[in-house]
Amino acid sequence: MTNLADGSKPTFSFEFFPPKDADGETRLWAAIDGLKSIAPDFISVTYGAGGSTRDRTIRITSEITAHTKVPTVAHLTCVGSTRDELVEILGKYREAGISSILALRGDPVGGPRAPWETTPGGFDHADQLVSLASEIGGFTIGVAAFPDGHPASAGDFENDIEVLLEKERRGATFATTQFFFEAQRWIDLVEALRARGSSMPIIPGILPVTNLKQFNRMAELTGTPIPARISEAFAKVESDPDAVRNLGVDIATNLSQQLLEAGAPGIHFYTMNTSTATREIFERIKGSR
């Protein structure tokens, strides 16, 4: 099994989502092509709300593995699936040559702050999916971490730490984070985990902001707080798309540099299926590798 982030050198990795149509797929492959020169350490592919992209996640993830030879991580959520169905999906991942997963609960159908709906015969928490994948064996298992706190945890930082420790005990070997803007939040999370004996690499997730409408929608959808200094800086340039993009690249570059200096095991970029901003940031931080 590949160790995706053993801490020996910072990794650079990219997240893509399965496109809805042929045009989106063309854009996705152009983005993957545009990032080839960076030689990513791994690429992850998301799993749509309610399992809506299951077959596309499997297909795209295995095609990326076949065409790029870059290790891939397929996301998997518990939403709307029974345990037996999750066993079947993990079997399909394995048949497709996918050996790394990001084990997630998934958001409730009504959004991150909506009440969770139990699927009879299914799982209520990601730690159960970690256990299942561990029992089946043969998977490198990653999980989600939240430097700004899990949106459903109402600020209970201690509980978030306990949840991550439990996932590690059940077999998770790395975590990637939700996007965030204050390096100190990642440092606090990692220090709290290390103080409790965790050695799991926590790879920070970075969102290069290139489009304000898309950014605000993502922040709303994921429940990620936007610090005032960030929203004020964007407000000053909001009528100029190029200035927004340049500011987004600067913010992501500075944050990545701070995190690498603080000992981050890598940077995971939320690419939004495009490559240029990510490539620009990488060019500016690659010396830190």
Ligand SMILES: Cc1cc2nc3c(=O)[nH]c(=O)nc-3n(C[C@H](O)[C@H](O)[C@H](O)COP(=O)(O)OP(=O)(O)OC[C@H]3O[C@@H](n4cnc5c(N)ncnc54)[C@H](O)[C@@H]3O)c2cc1C
């Ligand atoms: C890097 C990353 C990638 C993501 N990719 C996707 C994706 O591809 N598709 C998608 O739909 N969503 C994705 N998400 C969103 C994620 O599914 C949601 O944020 C979801 O609400 C939480 O998932 P989780 O795995 O943290 O859940 P959990 O760990 O189950 O946590 C959910 C809530 O339950 C609590 N909790 C956890 N375990 C227990 C327990 N044993 N007992 C009691 N309470 C518990 C937690 O404190 C938290 O409040 C991603 C998030 C991140 C950070």
